[in-house]
Amino acid sequence: MTDAPPVLSEVDRLTRVAVKHPRDAFIDARTIERQWRELRFMAAPDLDRASREHDRFVEALESAGARVHLLPRDEGTTLDSIYVRDAAIVSGRGLILCRMGKPQRAGEPAAQERAAAAGCLPAAIAGRIEAPGTLEGGDVIWLDARTLVVGRGYRTNAEGIRQLRAILGGEVDVVEVGLPHWNGEQDVMHLMSLISPVDHDLAVVYSRLLPVPFREWLLDRGIRLVEVPDDEFDSMGTNVLALAPRRCLMLAGNPRTRAALERAGAEVIEYEGTEISVKGAGGPTCLTRPLERVAD
Numbered sequence: 001m002t003d004a005p006p007v008l009s010e011v012d013r014l015t016r017v018a019v020k021h022p023r024d025a026f027i028d029a030r031t032i033e034r035q036w037r038e039l040r041f042m043a044a045p046d047l048d049r050a051s052r053e054h055d056r057f058v059e060a061l062e063s064a065g066a067r068v069h070l071l072p073r074d075e076g077t078t079l080d081s082i083y084v085r086d087a088a089i090v091s092g093r094g095l096i097l098c099r100m101g102k103p104q105r106a107g108e109p110a111a112q113e114r115a116a117a118a119g120c121l122p123a124a125i126a127g128r129i130e131a132p133g134t135l136e137g138g139d140v141i142w143l144d145a146r147t148l149v150v151g152r153g154y155r156t157n158a159e160g161i162r163q164l165r166a167i168l169g170g171e172v173d174v175v176e177v178g179l180p181h182w183n184g185e186q187d188v189m190h191l192m193s194l195i196s197p198v199d200h201d202l203a204v205v206y207s208r209l210l211p212v213p214f215r216e217w218l219l220d221r222g223i224r225l226v227e228v229p230d231d232e233f234d235s236m237g238t239n240v241l242a243l244a245p246r247r248c249l250m251l252a253g254n255p256r257t258r259a260a261l262e263r264a265g266a267e268v269i270e271y272e273g274t275e276i277s278v279k280g281a282g283g284p285t286c287l288t289r290p291l292e293r294v295a296d
Contacts, residue, residue, distance in 0.1 A: 006292045008092060008145040010197045011242040014066045016292035018084055018121055019058060022050040022276060024073035025082035035079050039104055040186060042279045045079070050275035054082075057271050057287065064243040064269075069122060069291070071115050076107030082276060083286040085137040086155075086190075087112045089164075090291060092145075094124035096167055101134040101155030102188075112289075123291055127167035135160035138190030138286060139179075141197065143221070148172050149214075151191025153179030177214045192285050196240040197223075198248045198266055204228060204257065206238045226260045239283025243269070244296075249284045251277050 006015070026032050026047050036044045058068050071084060080102070081087075087108035088095045095116065097109040109128065115121040129135045139151035148168065150161050165174045182189045194210055195218075197203045204226045207215060218225065228237040237257035241249045250258065252270040261268050277283050 007295050008142045009293045012293040012295045013244040017066045018069045018289040020071040020084050045275040045279050053276045074111035077111045080105050083282040084289040089137045089140045094126035097128040098135045099129040129160050133160035133163045138192045149175045151179045154185045180209050198242045199245040204240045206233050228257050232257050236283040241284035
C-alpha cells in the first residue's frame with residue numbers, strides 16, 4: 001500500500017468501496033416477488049444464486065486490494081438498492097447525497113446517510129440534492145480531479161446539475177452531456193450506460209448513442225475509445241469498473257468488448273452476474289460506490 005493521498009478519479013487504484021449484499025437488498029423471496037415487476041427487473045432474481053454471485057464479486061474487489069464496506073439492510077429501500085452507486089457521489093469534501101430520478105428509489109440516499117451516521121459508510125456528508133432537483137450517481141463521472149461530467153437525462157435534471165455545481169463550487173468544471181431518449185422515461189439510461197473510463201486515456205463507449213460534441217471532446221482530450229458492438233450494448237459491455245489504470249472488472253458475456261480492451265493493453269477480470277446484474281440491468285459500476293482511489 002502507498003501513502004499517496006486519495007484522488008477524484010474513476011480509474012486510479014481502488015482502495016475503498018461500498019457494496020450492498022443481496023441478503024440486505026433483496027431480503028427474501030417474498031420481497032423479491034412483491035417488487036421485481038414494479039422495479040422493471042427483467043425477471044425475479046434468485047436470492048441464493050445472487051448471494052453466491054455477489055460473494056465472488058466482492059472477492060474480486062478484495063483481490064484487487066480494495067477494502068469493501070457493506071451497507072446494511074434498510075426498510076426504506078428496495079431491490080434496486082443493490083446498485084449502490086446511484087444514491088451518492090464522491091467529492092473532495094465527502095459524499096453528496098443524490099435525489100433519485102426513479103421514484104421507487106427515493107429512500108436510498110437517506111439510507112446511505114443513516115449508514116454513514118452508524119459508521120458503516122466511512123465518509124462525511126458534504127451536501128445533498130433537494131427537490132425539485134434530481135441527480136443519480138450513474139450519470140456522474142470524474143474525468144480528473146477538476147472535471148466532472150454529468151449526464152442530463154430522465155434520471156438527472158437541470159436543477160440537480162445546478163445544485164451540484166453550487167455544492168462543488170468553482171474549483172470543479174461540471175460538463176453537462178445531454179442523454180438520448182432511447183427507450184423512454186421508464187428505461188434506465190445513465191451516462192455510464194454509454195461510457196466507462198478504464199484509464200486516464202482509455203474509455204469503453206457505445207458511440208452510436210454518444211452525442212457528437214461529447215465524443216469529439218473526449219477525443220480532443222486524448223482519450224482512446226474502445227467501441228462496444230451493437231450486440232454487446234444490451235449485455236452491458238459498456239459497464240466496466242476500473243480497479244486500477246488498465247485493470248478492470250466486467251460482466252461475463254461480452255467477449256468482443258473484452259478482446260478490444262485487451263488489445264488496448266487492459267487486464268480484464270470477469271464475473272458471473274445473471275442474478276445481480278443482468279436481471280436488474282446493473283453492471284459492476286452500478287454495484288459499487290467507490291469511496292477512495294489513490295494514484296500510484
